[in-house]
Amino acid sequence: MVLPSAHHPACRQLIQRGFMRPPLLPFLFSSLASLLLSAAAGAHAADTAELVVKGTIRPSACLASFPGNSVIDFGTIKSEPLLKERFKDLPSQRVDMRISCDGPTKIAVKAVDNREATREKDIPGIDAGDNFGLGLYRGKSIGGYAVRVATAVADGQSVGILGRPNGSAAWSSNALRGLRQDGSQISFGTGNTPVAFSELITGLDISAKLSRVAYQLLADDIQLDGSISIEMLYL
Structure with a gap:
């Protein structure tokens, strides 16, 4: 996934309006990337199936x-x-x-x-x-x-x-x-x-x-x- 840079028009508008500050952008992008990676990993882990092998060993009576x-x-x-x-x-x-x-x-x-x-x-x-x-x-x-x-x-x-x-x-x-x-x-x-x-x-x-x-x-x-x-x- 490619994240927008601070020079993107939408980001510049948010900065000008005070919603985003350049010093916070690296932290925001890093956190967002971590969440996306975690979600992707969780979705992959859910694609599993369990095989159970059971039985009883019993001596002849x-x-x-x-x-x-x-x-x-x-x-x-x-x-x-x-x-x-x-x-x-x-x-x-x-x-x-x-x-x-x-x-x-x-x-x-x-x-x-x-x-x-x-x-x-x-x-x-x-x-x-x-x-x-x-x-x-x-x-x-x-x-x-x-x-x-x-x-x-x-x-x-x-x-x-x-x-x-x-x-x-x-x-x-x-x-x-x-x-x-x-x-x-x-x-x-x-x-x-x-x-x-x-x-x-x-x-x-x-x-x-x-x-x-x-x-x-x-x-x-x-x-x-x-x-x-x-x-x-x-x-």
């Missing part, structure tokens, strides 16, 4: 379920008041557990004993760490049970059972294959390495032993009251 039944029912057990052994074995039962994931995922599982306060701590044939509570009868422990991971099939392929103690980072082939109430974890894989899967079917064997106390003090029905929660951890 897994769900554990029991396709048949999540309740292990030993049925009606006849009392034996003259039982001499400290514990009586109940027939072993098996239940299948299915773990389904949105996509291939490495996981571990651990058990939490919801009846830990009723646990019998010294049962022959059941390691103390594998022993889960079965409930109380007249304030005394009924007995205990163990849960052994018998088989595992991941996405149609047989896989090994791995284990690691609570707080350990290293996996190893778990010969005992037992869920434990001490925070130890079970995983599924080859060698000593967990594998990712979308679906896994595992067979759980439940072995229970009843205390002699439950038989000898029997005056009414005793309800077995074992309960564990299976927790999944993403690796």
Whole structure:
């Protein structure tokens, strides 16, 4: 833009009439130029468009379920008041557990004993760490049970059972294959390495032993009251 000089006829008339003074002209022209440049810059900055990129990164989710039944029912057990052994074995039962994931995922599982306060701590044939509570009868422990991971099939392929103690980072082939109430974890894989899967079917064997106390003090029905929660951890 070209600004008029002080010698322009219109400017001379303004000067003669006292509206403009020569010393003020440079300041006036400078201010006017600044305003015009600012307006031009503002008009240019308004010619923009914003592109927003959004999304959510979410890990694959897994769900554990029991396709048949999540309740292990030993049925009606006849009392034996003259039982001499400290514990009586109940027939072993098996239940299948299915773990389904949105996509291939490495996981571990651990058990939490919801009846830990009723646990019998010294049962022959059941390691103390594998022993889960079965409930109380007249304030005394009924007995205990163990849960052994018998088989595992991941996405149609047989896989090994791995284990690691609570707080350990290293996996190893778990010969005992037992869920434990001490925070130890079970995983599924080859060698000593967990594998990712979308679906896994595992067979759980439940072995229970009843205390002699439950038989000898029997005056009414005793309800077995074992309960564990299976927790999944993403690796």
